[in-house]
Amino acid sequence: MWRYCxxxxxxxxxxxxxxxxxxxxxxxxxxxxxxxxLFELSKQEHYDFFIxxxxxxxxxxxxxxPEKISEFKQLLKENGITHSLLKANVGYEIKKQFxxxxxxxxxxxxxxxxxxxxxxxxxxxxxIDYLAGQYPNRVFAKNVGKTYENRTMKTITITNGDGRANKxxxxxxxxIHAREWISPAAxxxxxxxxxxxxxxxxxxxQNYDWIILPVVNADGYEYTRESSSKRLWRxxxxxxxxxxGADANRNFDFHWMGKGASSNTCSETYxxxxxxxxxxxxxxxDVLISIKDQCKMYMTIHSYxxxxxxxxxWTSDLPETVDDLHEVAMAGYNAILNETGTVYTxxxxxxxxxxxxxxxxDYAFGVTNIPISIIMELPGSGSVGFDPPESNIDRLVxxxxxxxxxxxxxxxxxx
Ligand SMILES: [Zn+2]
Numbered sequence: 001m002w003r004y005c006x007x008x009x010x011x012x013x014x015x016x017x018x019x020x021x022x023x024x025x026x027x028x029x030x031x032x033x034x035x036x037x038l039f040e041l042s043k044q045e046h047y048d049f050f051i052x053x054x055x056x057x058x059x060x061x062x063x064x065x066p067e068k069i070s071e072f073k074q075l076l077k078e079n080g081i082t083h084s085l086l087k088a089n090v091g092y093e094i095k096k097q098f099x100x101x102x103x104x105x106x107x108x109x110x111x112x113x114x115x116x117x118x119x120x121x122x123x124x125x126x127x128i129d130y131l132a133g134q135y136p137n138r139v140f141a142k143n144v145g146k147t148y149e150n151r152t153m154k155t156i157t158i159t160n161g162d163g164r165a166n167k168x169x170x171x172x173x174x175x176i177h178a179r180e181w182i183s184p185a186a187x188x189x190x191x192x193x194x195x196x197x198x199x200x201x202x203x204x205x206q207n208y209d210w211i212i213l214p215v216v217n218a219d220g221y222e223y224t225r226e227s228s229s230k231r232l233w234r235x236x237x238x239x240x241x242x243x244x245g246a247d248a249n250r251n252f253d254f255h256w257m258g259k260g261a262s263s264n265t266c267s268e269t270y271x272x273x274x275x276x277x278x279x280x281x282x283x284x285x286d287v288l289i290s291i292k293d294q295c296k297m298y299m300t301i302h303s304y305x306x307x308x309x310x311x312x313x314w315t316s317d318l319p320e321t322v323d324d325l326h327e328v329a330m331a332g333y334n335a336i337l338n339e340t341g342t343v344y345t346x347x348x349x350x351x352x353x354x355x356x357x358x359x360x361x362d363y364a365f366g367v368t369n370i371p372i373s374i375i376m377e378l379p380g381s382g383s384v385g386f387d388p389p390e391s392n393i394d395r396l397v398x399x400x401x402x403x404x405x406x407x408x409x410x411x412x413x414x415x
Contacts, residue, residue: 018229020091021066024050024384026059028082037079038062039354045266047072048232050385051305052354055345061385063090063232090232093383098228113188115394118181120225121151121218124188128156128214131195137161138205139195144213145283148238151218153283158194158212160205168415169291170408171370172299173213173284176249176360178220178233179386180303182378182396187214187301189397190404204408211291216280217248232386236278240265246272250358251281254366255314258357271358284360288368296415297328297372298364299404304380305353306344308332308403311365311373313349314357321371322348328372328410335406340399342379349375372411376403 029035035054041062042049048063064072076083087093113119113127132141138161145153159167174187194201194210204210215221219237223230235245243266250261253275257263261271276282288298310325312318319325329346336342345352349361365373378400381388388396 018091019063019094019232020089022063022090023066023069023085024061024063024087024090025072026061026084026086027076028057028059030057030082032056034079034081037075037081041072041075042354043262043267045262045264045268048268050380053305053352054350054354055352058345061086063384087384090384091228094231094387095228097383097387097389098231113192115185115189115397117390117393118185118225119188121215121222124184124214125152125154127188128154128191131156131191135161135195135198137163138198144287146279147217147219148236148279149219151222153213153216153218153280155211155213155287156191156195157209158191158205159209160198160202166294167209168207168296169209169211169294170297170299170411171211171213171288171291171295171364172301172404173216173360174301175215175221176217176280176300177247177302178217178224178235179231180378181221181224181386182303182388182393183301184215184221185393186378186397186400186404187212189401193401193405201405204405204412208296208408208412209294210408211287211295213284213287216284218280220245232384234268235270236280238272238278240270240273242266243270246270246278248278248281248284249360250356251276251278252285252358252360252363252367254358254363256358258314258355260313260355261357269356275358281360285363288364288370292368292370295368295370297374297407297411298361298368298370299374299376299407300360300364301376301378301400303378304385305377306342306379307352307375307377308344308346309349309352309361309375309377311348311362313359313362313375314355316348316350316355318348318351319365324414325372325374328407328414329374331410332374332376332403332407336399336403339402342399344403371415374407376400
């Protein structure tokens with residue numbers, strides 16, 4: 001992609017954007033050598049792995065641009081890697097989905113948010129302010145920083161209103177990766193349940209406050225809402241040489257630029273020019289540091305793949321307290337299984353997927369010493385996995401809430 005700038009006005013070409021002719025393949029490694037081939041491939045900027053699992057005989061998913069397809073198929077053939085074509089033309093699929101979905105709208109002044117569509121970052125912030133105004137004794141909004149493009153990042157703290165300071169807490173964030181729209185939607189539903197369905201959930205708030213940051217990468221999120229040709233954007237929007245954005249979830253200063261992070265500015269896992277180069281990661285860091293003594297669980301919501309993961313993300317070694325982490329994750333696993341029959345995979349992040357150094361979950365666990373740190377990868381649906389139709393939102397966020405609620409209770413009973 002080229003950029004042409006006169007004074008401060010830049011025009012970006014859309015050549016090569018829009019995913020026309022891009023294909024999605026399912027690939028399955030049945031031995032560790034094949035797994036290594038896929039891992040090496042994932043380091044190349046052209047291959048966008050939506051899911052990359054280390055588990056043998058499980059499906060990974062990768063999007064390949066038109067100019068790489070013959071090379072890609074040749075590599076799979078040489079290494080005997082089982083594969084199947086899932087989508088022959090991603091551009092067409094995304095455009096169709098964007099068309100059928102209610103289009104991104106102009107600002108909606110109605111503060112009540114439902115599960116009927118995806119909301120803009122402004123609408124989400126507005127909802128937080130609305131709740132704080134509606135329940136002034138137990139819900140609190142706080143501006144915690146700005147994104148690169150100067151969007152306001154807000155947390156919402158939900159309490160039971162008893163006024164006790166320094167209670168233990170649970171922290172949840174969403175939307176670190178721009179294209180994972182179901183993540184902010186699920187986090188919004190958590191806010192809705194804790195704030196507006198207070199009576200049914202008061203046991204969750206008796207001795208704990210819940211602090212929530214719904215959209216970490218608000219710039220990227222809004223970018224993906226602009227058009228179908230931007231729908232699969234993942235990173236922040238900071239301009240770097242040749243390409244935009246860093247992966248905010250590789251930008252944390254804990255084993256920064258280790259395995260699973262890239263120094264190539266055009267890679268989907270570009271870790272940034274330095275740790276905490278991204279303002280969004282710095283804001284999240286500062287929130288975590290400010291609550292570290294009280295906070296007992298950090299949860300970060302991503303999509304897609306149906307995984308409940310815990311540290312480490314930087315190494316396949318397991319932390320000493322792995323039994324505690326596993327116990328909490330299993331509470332979520334069992335609750336979801338009993339409620340809907342959906343089966344999540346539970347394990348350490350590196351062992352279920354691959355290394356992802358410099359991630360927020362490792363930082364929360366390894367630096368701010370929050371004892372439970374969970375990554376939840378929500379189920380994929382829609383044409384490419386990141387785009388559940390709006391008719392699916394209600395079902396997905398309610399299922400997710402069942403899991404989050406159970407993990408919250410497990411933590412509350414444990415600490
Ligand atoms: Zn993600």
